[in-house]
Amino acid sequence: MNADHKDPRLAMLVESIVRLSRGELSSRIEPSSARDEVDAVITGVNLLAEELEQVYEQFEKRVESRTAMLRQAHLDMMKMAMSDALTGLANRVALMDAIEEALGQAANGAPPPALLLLDLDSFKNVNDRFGHDAGDRVLQEVATRLNGVVRESDLVARLGGDEFAVLLPAATMDIAMQVARRALEVLGEQIRLDSLYVHSRASIGVRLGTAGQTAEELLLDADTAMYAAKREGRSIIKVFEPVMLYSRQLRSQMATELRGAISADELVLHYQPVVELATNRILGVEVLVRWQHPLRGLIPPDTFIPLAEEIGVIHDLDRWVMSASLRQLARWREDFDLDPDFQLRVNLSAVELKQLDLVDHIRTLLRELHLPARNLVVEITETAIVTRGEVEMYSLLSLQQLGVGIEIDDFGTGYSSISYLRELPVSMVKVDRSLLVGLNTRAGQLEFVAAILQLIRAAGLEAVFEGIETREQADQLRAMGCASGQGYYFSRPLPADETGTLLATTHYLRIGEGVEGAGSTPAR
Structure with missing residues (x-):
């Protein structure tokens, strides 16, 4: 080329x-x-x-x-990060994002959102009785039922544990209350778990959003209303009121103060006599703790015991009560001629019953104070041992072998079953005061109480009735063959010095010195 x-x-x-x-x-x-x-x-x-x-x-x-x-994968991860793994509902992060969006829409002229917070009543009992697998299934069913009562635009979330939330964008108080009532209705229906049936009733707090409110403020207000509902009872709906915030702040302050109350020597013990109904002889005393607050005065146990359980100081409180009351018993034994079978009855919480060193702690105290084990009775509720956990059963059996008496408290309010109690190392049953209400006015109540007493005796257990407030109640229980009881008819709970004076002067109560009809015996 x-x-x-x-x-x-x-x-x-x-x-x-x-x-x-x-x-x-x-x-x-x-x-x-x-x-x-x-x-x-x-x-x-x-x-x-x-x-x-x-x-x-x-x-x-x-x-x-x-x-x-x-x-x-990113979308799946985002979905997982915004949803509850157990129920598939939105989680707290997703709820807060949705609340902020709804509040933003309200700031631009849309109706405000409403927030419902729900906490299941007695859900812990489901886990304790049937196990956590059953509890998980209950939570899943609750999620399904809540999704069935809301609008398509609404969001149902699980915040953790047994706490749920329902966000209603662009709502009114009427709409919020309608949803809350429907939620109570569907949650009130039984849930079937194989051959078992359980309930999942809830306490609900309702808060309608206001202008300028943040997502955190809306959640706090709804949470405050929910706790107010729980304190009032079961299956209650409470709408947020500003005064509730004061109560919540007061409770928070009290929680802080309670943590230091034991070390600050602010707790005091009162003692209520337990008497032999046939003779009015004092068989022993039940120990009842009070909080002598430096500013608020004497605080009853039903105010601070639940708080102590909630904030995790019930173990320290139980140990203090056990030690202080046994030391008091030792002083009384030195000062007075008490009957050899005189018994000190001390409440133990479910938390304390699970402590591995409980038996050693009590054994050491008894040995140190030279007290016979038979002079101590520990009172426990049915719910504390309903699962028959290994630690709890070990504690009960070891206390029984030690010679300590064991009494089931508040019988008639929990899972009361005589056949169940026969399988436990208990010797006494304290029948709850609620069974004496209407003893003379409610049809069949007298026969019902008599039947309960006969069942307890047939099981080889001793029955102690609490909350005896009138001579008529005492006479009727005595006629039934009940051996012992306590209540305001015989004596109110007394401080240690007054109890000592009583024990020094007589072993028998002179009826008429009590406060007939003065009110129910404190719970702890």
Whole structure:
């Protein structure tokens, strides 16, 4: 080929190769009719371009596929981060985002959102009685039922444990109360777990949003209303009121003060006599703790015992009560001629019963104070041992072997079953005061109480009735064959010095010195 007459196809080849190098893979050269060596190179370059284009297309598809997978994985992770793993509901993070969005819409003219907070009543008993698997199934069913009572625009969330929330964007108080009442209705229906039936009733707090409110403030107000509902009873709906915040702040302050009350020597003990109904002989005393607050005065146990359990100081409180009351008993034994079988009755919480060193602690105290074990009776509630946990049963059996008496407290309010109690190492049953209400006015109540007494005695257990407030009640229980009881008819709970005076002067109560009808015996 003459250099003066260059083949134009060569320039085309060079230009095509340059385009390929820039990524223009669709570049092609049309071969000539010469079918010579240059055409052969053109054909090779075209084939290379086609192969590069196919490779690039496959690469793009793989990139798109991988990108889609990563995008979906990101969405799945975001969904997991915003949802509750057990129920599939929104979680707290998602709820707060939704509240902020609803409040933002309200700031732009939309109706305000309403927030409902729900806490299941006695859910802990479900876990204790039937196990956590059953508890999880109950939570899942609750989630399903709540989703069934809300609008499509509403959001149901689980905040953790047995606490749920319902956000109603663009709502009114009427709409919020309708949803709250429907929630109570569906949660009041039994839940079937295989052959078992359980209830999942709830306490509900309601708060309608206000202008300028933050998501955290709305949640706090609804939570405050919910706790007010729980304090009032079961299956209660409470609408937020500003005064509730004061009560909550007061409770928070009291919690802080209670933590230091034991070390500050602010707790005091009162003692209520337990008497033999046939003779009015004092058989022993029940220990009742009070909080002598430096500013608020004497605080009853039903005010601070639940708080002590809630904030985790019930163990320290139980230990203090056990030690202080046994030391008091030792002083009385030195000062007075007490009956050899005089018994000190001390309440033990469910938390304390699970402590591995409980028996050693009591054994050490008894040995140190030279007290016979038979002079001590520990009172426990049915709910504290309903699961028959290994630690609890070990504690009870070891206390029984030590010689300490064991009494079931508040019988008639829990899972009362005589056959169940017969399987436990207990010797006494304290019948709850509620069974004496209406003893003379409610049809069949007298016969009902008599039947309970006979069942307890048939099981080989001793019955102690609490809350005896009138002579008539005492006479009726005595006629039934009940051996012992306590209540305001015989004596109110007394401080240690007054109890000592009573024990020093007589072993028998002179009836008439009591406060007939003065009110029910304190719970602890």
